[in-house]
Amino acid sequence: MHRQPDAPNTPNTPNTPNTPDPAPDQALGDLTDSPSEHTPVERAVKDCVQELLRTGVLEATRKPNLYRTALTARDTINGLLEALDLCMQIDEVRGLAFIRVVDGYDGGDRDQWSHPLLRRQRLNLEQSLLVAILRRFYVAHEVDKGVGDDAAVVHLDQLLPELNHFLGETGSDRQDDKRLRLLLEQLRGHGLVSEIDDDERLRIRPLIVHVANPANLQNLLAALARQAGADRGQDP
Template structure:
């Protein structure tokens, strides 16, 4: 008896069995979605921040806004490195800091605050100039408000240094000493280059560079040394 026409149609529509086909069986196991990539602008902002250690809104407003808006996400990315970003919205400043829970290991504690952050070793003269510049910066902020650029004439710093360091007897040597100190501090992101009008801009990072109590103690100690020297020559 010939096969029923309806059976023939059913056989033609049925899928081929695995035994009858050499084609590989497709893997139907669901694959997890890939983790979302870090947005390009956020990646660029974080790279710039790690490269320079700080980022100012006045110089790179788009990158600063990205960091300010995604601070929590950036800190998550930095957490394995024991680093964090701190944002000073009032002064338009973001900078990298060592995480509070970081614990140095072994002898590294003497030379490193963190494997990726070199401890800033400043001489007495450099620390003194930072203290003077910080005082000037905060005083100008009180007078003009937060976020206002603070500029100083280089010459105005010479008498202040002389109070604590004494006079060398040579205006040229004293100016050279001051310019060398400013050039060193520029590398720490607290002052700009000397411009054509012989002025510098004090950058807002100076507020966060050093502990104010330590700076005040430094100034007090220098005053004591100066007073003792005056009494000895009297």
Template sequence: MPASSDLFDQWAAALRPSAAAADDGEPAPQPRAAPAPATPQPLRRALQELLKAGLLEQAAKPQLFRQIASNTARVDALLEPLDLQVRVDDLRGLAYVAVAPGWQADDAQEDEWTHPLVRRQRLTLEQSLLLAVLRREFLQREQEGGLGVAVRLGLDGLLAQLEIYLGATGSDMQDRKRLLELLDKLRAHGVVSEVDAQDQLTIRPMIVHLANPENLQALLVHLRELGQAGASRAS
């Protein structure tokens, strides 16, 4: 029975290119590439949180946000097989996932909203309207108080703005219910907080990046014109 050292010698010989292979002109087998270094645990946790919610706010999770903001190139490399990338808004303390510019849908008529890993769905007309109103309010408060200012808004003031475009149902309870349902849908997109016990909510900085501002402004103008035309006919 051969000694155990002979077995190890056989394994070592098998790993070395043979002289016969060299004589035949065949290329010597290439050594395996070293495995990529493992993703550090703090960055791993930050990336998991980013993908879970679609965004990270510095105010809520400063350490995780710092991991993403200081390692954007590595995060993009990790997201590249998914056709996603991270975008960081340093001024507002926000990191969020976006569809990579090179992504192509199967149907030429489709856009980034149809990416299979994008959680958000297309907004309805009423949701888009409320988004436009909230976005305008957020930007106005930023102009007054500076970037990064916390923007809070009461339900009563928001109801009054929404009625300019949608009109009132004739029931305060129904108007409030409609608004709360719309806010709940938008909350899933990370643009507003829950309504608190004082009937106030916080507009979150993701609202600046969620939709095309020109489209939202055009929507507001169009709906305001429709409302004015309807009021003129009624009078």
């Protein structure tokens, strides 16, 4: 019985011209395998992509290092996101980097709303209404203070009458307040507002200017205002 020769010791075998090139998918693996082998630049890009996929947005004021990486490694990051039908958009005036679905995703038989990112971020009617109200406050702030000033703060007492105007009052101040707080907490999960502070104020985050078509939001407000007026007209 003949013993087969031992296989060559792969780690000590020199590369040859016939060594195949890495597969395209290996580019993604390079940022996920063997973390100890990452260069500082690769590590920064990985952290940036992970944060974008986790939260959908980077703000220069909150994550300055990651935002800086988004600016300097824009092409690399978009190359990694391309396989997911996503891309990164940057609003340098407001200091934002955020994820969106690539143009043309809804071509052919695919519905853009079927993309997992949009399914996860789709808003219901009440949430969309509050987005429209908050966006109006934010735009007024930028008109007053200038585009790029992200210190748009609003008090709950300013939002409650606006929301009640369109949705109607529940008959209980406590329930009205609870409804507003619940909606705000839901929008906080979308990165649109901050937590409510001890003075019952919150910051409207600049992502809100990109979250929906402003014309659609204004049409929503107009339609709900007409409906609210019609409902009040039917009251005895």
